[in-house]
Amino acid sequence: MRCVWMVCVLCLAPAVAAILCKPDVTDGYKVRLSIKTALGDDAYEWSKSELFLFRAVLAFAVQRKTNNVNYDVSNILVCDETERVSFWFVVTTPDNTSELLPKLVVENAIRENRHRINSAFLLTDQTLDFVGINPTLAAPIEYDTPPWLIVFGVVMGVVCAGIVALLVSTFLQKKRAKKPSADPVDDEDGSGSIAGNGILCESIGDKDGTYNQGFTDDDRFTKL
């Protein structure tokens, strides 16, 4: 009687296992791997050993999450493998192999160990796709001072230094030009205060935007 019962259990076990893992199961996830997209020419072939590694890594992740409750590779059941390299998996509890670990626990286990799982397969969040588990976003890079302010500061510093230098050099030039004003230099100072007929040349020149240089030129040769 006992032998018959054991035979029945043994026959039923794979059937039970088969029922536990099926596509669209509530407590399981679909996984898709895009190995050729990620690795190109260095891509490895998907094989039984790779699947074994997957189950092992997942067991590791779940064990880590549940505070070192002893999970084994046999607790990870896989089904519906396709040529895509996609399959479904479920996680059974170690004490009772017909009970599945809740979806949320599995999800959190995968999220916390995502990087380790990815690295085991040399893949990324996009190429090792757990359908339904979106990758957590990387923290945005925070700068103390935004880099653009630094470049702005440098550019403005150079420009202001340039402005100051040019203004100072103009000021010094003017100072130097004022110094020899003590010498009476009549013949070079032709355009200043020439008068003809009692009318200043400049006032004639400024009407209607014209400037007739005829007068100034003449004075150079007819020194009175």
Place this chain on the structure above:
Amino acid sequence: MPNPGLDQRVLSHAQLEKLEVEEAGERPKWDNKAQYMLTCVGFCVGLGNVWRFPYLCQSHGGGAFMIPFLILLVLEGIPLLHLEFAIGQRLRRGSIGVWSSINPYMLGVGIASMCVSLLVSLYYNTIIAWVLWYFFNSFQEPLPWSQCPVNVNRTGLEWECESSSPVDYFWYRNTLNITSAIDEPGGLQWWMVLCLISAWAVLYVCCIRGIETTGKAVYVTSTLPYVVLTIFLIRGLTLKGSISGIKFLFTPDLDELSNPATWLDAGAQVFYSFSLAFGGLISFSSYNSVHNNCEQDAVIISIINAFTSIFAATVIYTIIGFRATQRYDDCLAGNILTLINMFDLPEKSIDDSNYASSLSHLNSTYPAIISNLQLKTCNLNTFLTEGVEGTGLAFIVFTEAITKMPLAPLWSVLFFIMLFCLGLSSMFGNIEGVLVPLQDLKVFPKSWSKEAISGVTCLVCCCIGLIFVQGSGNYWLALFDSFAGSIPLLITGFCEMVGVVYVYGIDRFNEDLKFMIGHKPNIFWQSTWRVISPLIMLVIFLFYFATTISKELFYISWDPESVTFPTLKQKPYPVWIYIIIFLLAGVPSLAVPGAALFRAIWKRYC
């Protein structure tokens, strides 16, 4: 036309010779010919060569566009350029001085030039401020416009960015912080105010003493763009898809030649590209020696301008081709992934070559599933024609292409330095067209030094330019660009030609040229100055005027709340904007007859 008193207003040939020999004038001079040529090239070659010409070329029949462009260059651009150079060199005044010398009633032409130069300077330097902002932001890896920022809860990406794209988001939100309509000012954006101040500061340091400092600055600002364009050409040609971009640009479609819009756009592009009628070229040319060969200069600068336009278009389109190919490949890869995920097919079973056949096979077997997948249509031509004009080209399309290149920050820095130099060298001419008339009109007291005058002008322009750095600033800029820099220039250009040929007198002008360069201008110049060029200008003006007046005026806005987001939404202008439009286009244009009328009345009653 009778023109009494012309001889009293203008220096005679003998006086010019004396001036030349004795160097008795107080007028500034170029240190050498190279400075003058580089300054003129820099003024003519600007942002329009990089982001307007390639778009026109591609949208008007590619290689076929060269035909109207080159024809109108020869018939319109070169004669006008020669005219401006010659009249500046002969009369040795800035734009106001030249026109009031020719005839006091023509003072309005000079005032119109000054007004246009001022209005254009205001918004052009804002574009340079934008370029500086992107330049400052290029010194980080990854570039800030390569990825969307995370939203406040850290649960996902920022919605506005996710629905459009990271480059769109960076441009419209991080740079402009744009409001959704022109009547929502949105307040001043402090980071853009800083960039605007730095743009005006750099301009000030280069123009502080007039051409003395500008002449030194152009050694860098006029040559650097060519160096960068060459580097980009080499880089671009080594990228995948660049050849498809060039093919797309230059494939001729001769049917476009029968479309009048093609000729119109070509004529307008030649005219605006040469920065004619701003007054800056007249000013620059007046600092030359009297016997400088302005005919040769005009031809050389025209050839350089045309060459630069074509060269820049080639470079831009290698990069556009690369970007379009990347987008196409991504689109296709996305579709293929969807298909193999849905049908659990092995990877690489569908690739680019058999995509079409596999899709049709799957569609015949499972039509319902395929239609539910909502696969995107991937068309390379669509990607090639996307948003490739104006600020959209530089700040959206090109920046996106740069993020896909290796060593992206380096290319970004180079690109924005190039745009900065192109814009700055054009600003030199614009500012010259403002400063010299202000001095001629004696707005500033005589005791003020050059530094003070240019400083005050830059400060005032910077303050007025704050309109363009508020939330709605981009809409204002587009407004100014469409109306301040178009119709008044056409009117001024036409009046310039008529003024020199008929008021100053073409015979006198010919004599002047014979005196200056040694031979009388030949039949080509005579025919273009007298008839052909003014006619072309008139036709372009009439068409432009007619199309602007007849259509209702819209602007496109970035409105996250609109249904069609992220496509830009067309909105009509509010009524009070029409007053502004009238002021922008009307005041400079009406200054031409207005000044003449004012003078006539003043003379009669005073």
